[in-house]
Structure formats: C-alpha cells, structure tokens
Amino acid sequence: MALRPVQVNIKAVDGLAVGRFWAEALGWSVFSPGVTTYVGPAGAAGGPVWPEPVGLGIDIVPVPEPKSPSKNRLHLDLATTSTTHQAELTARLRSVGATPVDVGQGDVPWTVLADPEGNEFCVLEPREIYRDTGPIAAVVVDCVDPRAMAGFWGEAIDWTVLEVSDDHASLRSAQGVGPYLEFLRTPGVKAVPDRVHLDLLPYPGDDKAAEVGRLRGLGAADLDLGQGDVPWTCLVDPEGHEFCVLALP
Numbered sequence: 001m002a003l004r005p006v007q008v009n010i011k012a013v014d015g016l017a018v019g020r021f022w023a024e025a026l027g028w029s030v031f032s033p034g035v036t037t038y039v040g041p042a043g044a045a046g047g048p049v050w051p052e053p054v055g056l057g058i059d060i061v062p063v064p065e066p067k068s069p070s071k072n073r074l075h076l077d078l079a080t081t082s083t084t085h086q087a088e089l090t091a092r093l094r095s096v097g098a099t100p101v102d103v104g105q106g107d108v109p110w111t112v113l114a115d116p117e118g119n120e121f122c123v124l125e126p127r128e129i130y131r132d133t134g135p136i137a138a139v140v141v142d143c144v145d146p147r148a149m150a151g152f153w154g155e156a157i158d159w160t161v162l163e164v165s166d167d168h169a170s171l172r173s174a175q176g177v178g179p180y181l182e183f184l185r186t187p188g189v190k191a192v193p194d195r196v197h198l199d200l201l202p203y204p205g206d207d208k209a210a211e212v213g214r215l216r217g218l219g220a221a222d223l224d225l226g227q228g229d230v231p232w233t234c235l236v237d238p239e240g241h242e243f244c245v246l247a248l249p
Helices: 015-026 083-095 146-156 208-218
Strands: 003-012 029-031 037-040 057-062 074-078 111-114 120-123 136-143 159-164 168-173 180-185 196-202 233-236 242-245
Touching (some): 015 037, 015 083, 074 196, 083 120, 146 159, 208 233
Parallel strands (some): 074 120, 196 242
Antiparallel strands (some): 029 037, 037 057, 111 120, 159 168, 168 180, 233 242
8 A cells, every 4th residue: 555645735825827837837727616726737638637646736726824934844846957948937936026035045056936825935046857857856855853753754655765864864756757855954844724725646556545544654743733624634744744645536
C-alpha cells in the first residue's frame, strides 16, 4: 500500500484570482468545476488532467480569513532554464500581482516573491538538478528535524528518499520525474494553521481507511478543522504539518 501526492492545496479569500495567478506562474490552465479552483495542465479534450500523472496540480480552496503575517511553513520553488528566463518570469509575475518579500534570505541567487494573497514562493536560478521537473521544481517544507520528516514521509508516500542530512532531506517520485519534496531545517516551530498543504491520494484498489490507519501508525494524528462529514481525511505529520488523504474518484 502507498499514497501519492497529487496536488498542493492553497487557501485563499479570492480563489479564482489566486488560481489565475498560479496558472500564469506555471503556464497551466484554470478550472473551476465547483467550490474550489484547480490549476493544472489541460488534457486533450480541454479539461483538467487529474490526478496529474507526473507533477502536482494546485487546488485553491476559498476561506474567509486572510493569510496571517507569519511565513508559510510550506512553499513552492519554481524552476527556470536560464538567468534570462529567471528574470523574465520574475518580471512577468510581478506584473500580474506578485510582490517581493524579505524572509531573511539575504544575498541569494533566487528571487523570493509572494502571490497576491501573500503566499511566499521562490523563482530559482537555473539548477541542473531541476532541469526536468516541470515548472514546479520543489515543494519545500520548513521543519525542525529533516531526518525525522524523511523517515515519516518516506513511509507515507510512494516517493523515494534521495538525500538526508541534519539540515536537508529530499524525496522524488520513484520514476524520477516531476518535482521534489524537500524538508529544510528552519528555526522555530509551527505556530499557526497551514495556509498551504499537500493532498495525497490512494491508488485504485487500495483502501483509504486502511491507508489512514497506516499513517496513524507512522505517527500522523487526526486534525479537526471543523470540516464535518467530508470524504477526505485531515491529518498532521509528526511536526504538525497538515495534509489530507483524498477519496478515490
């Protein structure tokens, strides 16, 4: 049994506007089939490809509360192919609502921005490791203990642990495609609800309840956000990062 990450979930006051921004950032399409707004590649028939077989889509969920001033514990790193591409992408995103932010990064070769509702992300300088990830180079999670996070997530999902140290850990699809999931040792602990989190999906034929039970055995805990009776299950990992296990369509 295993679970696969299928999308990054972002809470937003104006879900459609934030969805349009991320579609511009990633070169994808916006789909609004219901309450949420989904951003991902379009299929041959023009509709969304879900679950995305290689990368991760983005699901924007409307909420009434704006983002807190605190930095998100999870953010996206965007890949670029050249310094020219990095500069062009940064300029284009600023023209559609991104703003520069200072999270204490100092003098670094990447650019730190925030989307129109303040969710931080990075436009990376070209790096060989991300040459074939697609537009999202990595999903980056701030944590206290990257080794422990690699241990939990390496068992929780079907991605391969590639690197583990005291300061950094990374995972990627066993097929060696799509973005990385990275854990970065960061001072401080989670103090506010996550604005951005991962959604996981069982494989066809697997039992969602059994998968949730397996995650609890690995150290996940249940999370009550007032979601009521819904088909997905809200959990937190051992450091309190929120994530959801979705029901199979």
